Amino acid sequence: MKKVLITGATGAIGEACTRYFADNGYFVYIHYHSNQAKAEALAKELKDAQIIKFDIASSKDVKSALQNIEVDVLVNNAGKTNDKLFFWMEDNDWEDIIQTNLNGTFYVTKALLPAMQKKKNGAIINVASIAGVVGNAGQANYAASKGGMISMSKSLAIEVARHNIRVNCVVPGFIHSEMTADFNEKDFQKLIPMKRFGNALEVAEVIFFLADKANYITAETINISGGMVR
DSSP, rough: OOEEEEETTTTTHHHHHHHHHHHHHHHHEESSSSSSHHHHHHHHSSEEEEEEOOOTTTTHHHHHHHTOOOOSSSEEEOOOOOOOGGGGGOOHHHHHHHIIIIIHHHHHHHHHHHHHHHHEEEEEEEEOOOOHHHOTTTTHHHHHHHHHHHHHHHHHHHHGGGGEEEEEEEOSSSBGGGGTSSSHHHHHGGGOTTTTTBBOOOOHHHHHIIIIIOTOSSSSEEEEESSSOO
């Protein structure tokens, strides 16, 4: 049975990915940091799953949690925002988001990559954001972290292709989730050619395709934005 680790598995996209991979025969490592109840409920519901707790912003915590874990697929989905206009952004506002979103992706990937290289097989999908492609006012820290994930993915894909490991990014636009819960969808429809927000399942479907089906796709960045980014 193939195995996948999904970071941030208790969020909307993470949960959708967890269910999608499980429904398609994968053993799923359900990562969480604080929402233990949600993680346990997911694991109880799914047949082949195990919860795993660590702080992706801590290199030491990641290494300790993942030292005996091997997977066929890694989905780096965990992340957070702390939006402020650049003028008002403090050092900690910047460093915290970079540490979690970008450095955390590095820590988790670095921990699991050696086993993939040894097996000469694997897929890594990094969940970035349209902010990392086009920027967004009030999100310089978040955009920098997600843009860094995209660039890191392209570079890593070149390095590990000879080991039959593929690395790709997905770039969601406005998706119904915790991050967009306070948004009025109608206010954004004029920006989106498809005139609606996406849902987490639509993101999970693309992630699964890149992980399990797309054997000749690597170093790509796939927009899931209803035509907003093109």
